[in-house]
Amino acid sequence: MNLPLAQIPLLLIALVAILMVGSTHLRLNIWLFSAQALLVTMATALSAVQHSDSHLYIIAALLFVLKVLAVPKFFMYIIEKVEVQRDTGTVVRAPVAMLLSIAFLWLSYILARQLPVPSGDTIGWPGATAAISLLCTGLLLMLTRRIALSQIIGFLVMENGIYIFGLTQTNGMPMFIEMGILLDVLAGVMLAGLIAFRIKKNFEHIDVTMLTELKENL
Amino acid sequence: MVILLELMAVPTILLLCAWLCKPTRILTKLSALLLWVQVAVVAIVVHPALLTNALPLVILPEITVERLDAMFAILTQVVVASSLTHAHVFFAHDDAHEPENHNKLRLFYTCATLFAIAMTSVFFCKNLGLIWISVEATTLCSAPLIYFHRNKHALEAAWKYLMICSVGIAFALLGTMFIFASSQYGAVAGGSLNLDQLTQSAPRLQYPLLRLGFLFCLLGYGTKAGIFPLHSWLPDAHSEAPAPASAMLSGGLLNCALFAIWRVSRLVTDSGHQQLVQNADLTMGVITVVAASLLLVRQHGIKRLFAYSSIENVGLMLAAIGVGSGSLFLFLAINHSAAKVALFLISGNVIQAVGTKSLHDIHGLLTVSPSWALVLLLGGFAVTGAPPFGAFAAEWQLLANISQLHLWPALVALLFALAISFLAVSVHVGRILCGTPKQMVTAFSPVYSSAIPVGLIIITLFAGLTAVHKFLW
Numbered sequence: 001m002n003l004p005l006a007q008i009p010l011l012l013i014a015l016v017a018i019l020m021v022g023s024t025h026l027r028l029n030i031w032l033f034s035a036q037a038l039l040v041t042m043a044t045a046l047s048a049v050q051h052s053d054s055h056l057y058i059i060a061a062l063l064f065v066l067k068v069l070a071v072p073k074f075f076m077y078i079i080e081k082v083e084v085q086r087d088t089g090t091v092v093r094a095p096v097a098m099l100l101s102i103a104f105l106w107l108s109y110i111l112a113r114q115l116p117v118p119s120g121d122t123i124g125w126p127g128a129t130a131a132i133s134l135l136c137t138g139l140l141l142m143l144t145r146r147i148a149l150s151q152i153i154g155f156l157v158m159e160n161g162i163y164i165f166g167l168t169q170t171n172g173m174p175m176f177i178e179m180g181i182l183l184d185v186l187a188g189v190m191l192a193g194l195i196a197f198r199i200k201k202n203f204e205h206i207d208v209t210m211l212t213e214l215k216e217n218l
Numbered sequence: 219m220v221i222l223l224e225l226m227a228v229p230t231i232l233l234l235c236a237w238l239c240k241p242t243r244i245l246t247k248l249s250a251l252l253l254w255v256q257v258a259v260v261a262i263v264v265h266p267a268l269l270t271n272a273l274p275l276v277i278l279p280e281i282t283v284e285r286l287d288a289m290f291a292i293l294t295q296v297v298v299a300s301s302l303t304h305a306h307v308f309f310a311h312d313d314a315h316e317p318e319n320h321n322k323l324r325l326f327y328t329c330a331t332l333f334a335i336a337m338t339s340v341f342f343c344k345n346l347g348l349i350w351i352s353v354e355a356t357t358l359c360s361a362p363l364i365y366f367h368r369n370k371h372a373l374e375a376a377w378k379y380l381m382i383c384s385v386g387i388a389f390a391l392l393g394t395m396f397i398f399a400s401s402q403y404g405a406v407a408g409g410s411l412n413l414d415q416l417t418q419s420a421p422r423l424q425y426p427l428l429r430l431g432f433l434f435c436l437l438g439y440g441t442k443a444g445i446f447p448l449h450s451w452l453p454d455a456h457s458e459a460p461a462p463a464s465a466m467l468s469g470g471l472l473n474c475a476l477f478a479i480w481r482v483s484r485l486v487t488d489s490g491h492q493q494l495v496q497n498a499d500l501t502m503g504v505i506t507v508v509a510a511s512l513l514l515v516r517q518h519g520i521k522r523l524f525a526y527s528s529i530e531n532v533g534l535m536l537a538a539i540g541v542g543s544g545s546l547f548l549f550l551a552i553n554h555s556a557a558k559v560a561l562f563l564i565s566g567n568v569i570q571a572v573g574t575k576s577l578h579d580i581h582g583l584l585t586v587s588p589s590w591a592l593v594l595l596l597g598g599f600a601v602t603g604a605p606p607f608g609a610f611a612a613e614w615q616l617l618a619n620i621s622q623l624h625l626w627p628a629l630v631a632l633l634f635a636l637a638i639s640f641l642a643v644s645v646h647v648g649r650i651l652c653g654t655p656k657q658m659v660t661a662f663s664p665v666y667s668s669a670i671p672v673g674l675i676i677i678t679l680f681a682g683l684t685a686v687h688k689f690l691w
Contacts, residue, residue, distance in 0.1 A: 016233050085232070102422070135392070139385070139500075142381070142385065148377070151381060155381070155384055155385060155388070156386050158385065159388060159391075161397065162388060162391050162392045165392060166395045167396055169395070169399050170395060170398050170399045170402060170409055171402050173347065174411065175345065176346065177345070177351070177411065179346030180347070180348070180351040181347070181350070181351060181354075181391065183351075184351055184354040184355060184358065185354075187358050188354070188357070188358055188380070188384055190638050191358055191361055191362075191380060192377075192380055192381070192384075193362075195365070195373065195376060195380065196379050198365075198368075198373055199373055199377065200371050200374055201236060202369075203370065204375075208377065211373075211374040211377060211378070213370065213371060213374060214371060214374055214375060214378075214454045214457070214458070
């Protein structure tokens with residue numbers, strides 16, 4: 001398999017996601033997320049060079065400023081304020097979850113090969129593999145973690161996966177849509193971060209698995 | 219462009235008021251007035267689109283108004299105006315107990331105004347990407363509304379709402395990208411999300427990708443609408459939000475999410491795969507109705523009861539979309555929104571007066587406040603589809619459409635579920651009305667406080683009486 005240069009960041013993104021599932025240190029997870037976002041930015045920039053598409057450069061610049069710098073900075077600020085270091089995870093422990101996510105990567109490869117995308121000028125599978133595996137890994141992070149912040153990171157990993165899908169499997173979404181999506185996602189992350197603060201303030205913890213007061217039979 | 223300015227004028231004033239008016243007593247009155255002005259403005263602006271054989275009204279290149287969009291937009295504005303007019307009564311009661319909640323109220327009104335703008339734009343956008351952005355914006359604007367009471371329960375509900383809906387909506391984004399991808403191989407040069415372009419070239423869309431896109435959109439927007447296995451955020455959010463916010467969520471937000479499903483379903487139907495829409499939407503709808511009706515039986519909170527009734531109605535609307543009838547979807551939505559907003563607003567009053575949400579402790583409403591009792595009774599009948607109300611005619615028509623398609627299992631399941639939900643809601647409402655009241659404080663005049671709900675019940679009654687004529691004879 002001789003992959004074009006542009007496809008390498010895509011596969012690295014999927015590998016970084018697996019490392020995120022394996023790490024229980026919040027700080028490390030935020031660094032890994034930042035690294036993942038950097039790889040996403042690189043993939044965007046490479047695609048911009050390849051298609052000589054000017055608006056992809058703007059998207060790449062926005063991604064760099066927002067996802068690589070601003071969001072991790074915001075998360076670091078939150079964990080300093082709420083004083084948590086580790087996220088021990090729920091029933092599914094980190095090593096098991098990591099093995100699961102490796103299995104997901106393999107499954108994604110099979111799925112990506114079957115995806116009904118008519119083959120164009122580029123090789124389609126690395127992008128689709130990365131996208132599907134990021135979706136699964138993000139969901140896995142959201143389901144297996146206790147701390148509110150880890151769930152937000154899981155959501156962002158999912159969103160990266162969807163972005164990668166759009167980047168590699170389509171001719172590029174219209175730019176104003178792309179920007180609107182970015183804006184919405186960031187506003188959502190800000191809001192979720194603020195609510196995480198409140199959870200800490202009200203419950204003295206930010207363990208969302210313990211938010212179980214609202215049940216059917218009160 | 220001029221139309222956009224006209225539509226945005228009143229909301230802008232409202233936002234300024236919410237920002238500048240420090241004493242909220244003026245703000246609540248002023249916004250009630252301004253919102254009814256906005257209803258009139260929207261109705262006047264979009265009325266050319268309501269005429270038969272009207273051309274779409276163009277606001278901006280990808281934002282146009284057709285007949286169904288115009289009707290939904292007016293409905294949503296009426297829901298918002300009713301809820302926030304009633305909020306004046308509702309928060310006046312809160313005000314007496316907590317003097318320092320002015321900032322909370324200002325935030326509430328700001329978010330409610332933004333929420334209304336986002337909901338309206340879902341109906342007007344003719345671009346799948348813009349629809350996605352609008353739907354996600356409704357989530358973001360309504361999460362602070364749910365967190366209004368600033369207590370642990372509200373926090374839990376808001377967190378669940380934000381997380382579950384965001385993940386759901388993320389799947390809808392993936393679906394949108396699949397649809398975009400399906401259009402770029404031969405249908406539209408370079409691909410498109412513009413619904414007009416997609417509809418024109420619908421038969422040339424790549425079907426496998428379109429099918430994946432449709433299913434992901436159904437899953438994603440369905441989470442937002444509260445279809446059965448994905449509904450878990452809905453009862454919590456509706457129960458913990460203050461009554462005017464619950465009313466807006468139920469009467470406005472659910473319609474928006476369903477409308478997004480309607481758009482995608484229409485596209486798939488136009489591409490010649492009506493069977494897929496029918497199978498997926500109708501099946502999910504029927505499953506939702508059956509599950510919700512069974513869950514309605516054992517309920518312990520008054521607002522949770524009505525929240526499950528909303529899930530049941532969402533199932534009915536989804537079935538109407540599956541049958542492919544836009545007018546039926548609209549008619550169900552009008553009746554559900556009117557009756558459910560009335561019920562949520564009145565149950566807010568009841569909760570304030572009794573001081574609990576638990577159905578075990580709310581009894582004897584008939585002796586305490588006959589006007590509230592009457593609204594609850596009629597509203598309960600209206601949402602479950604009892605004869606004189608609009609929902610009856612709508613459900614009748616839905617069942618008739620389904621039997622025309624010879625889908626007997628769906629028909630039987632729906633009949634069974636509708637009967638159960640009617641009994642369940644009637645029994646629960648009956649228990650609220652009868653019996654001896656535990657100490658009930660009537661903190662504010664019941665006649666004044668039931669004006670808006672009574673008006674809404676009359677709307678659905680009127681819709682029922684005129685429609686019975688149309689549907690049955």
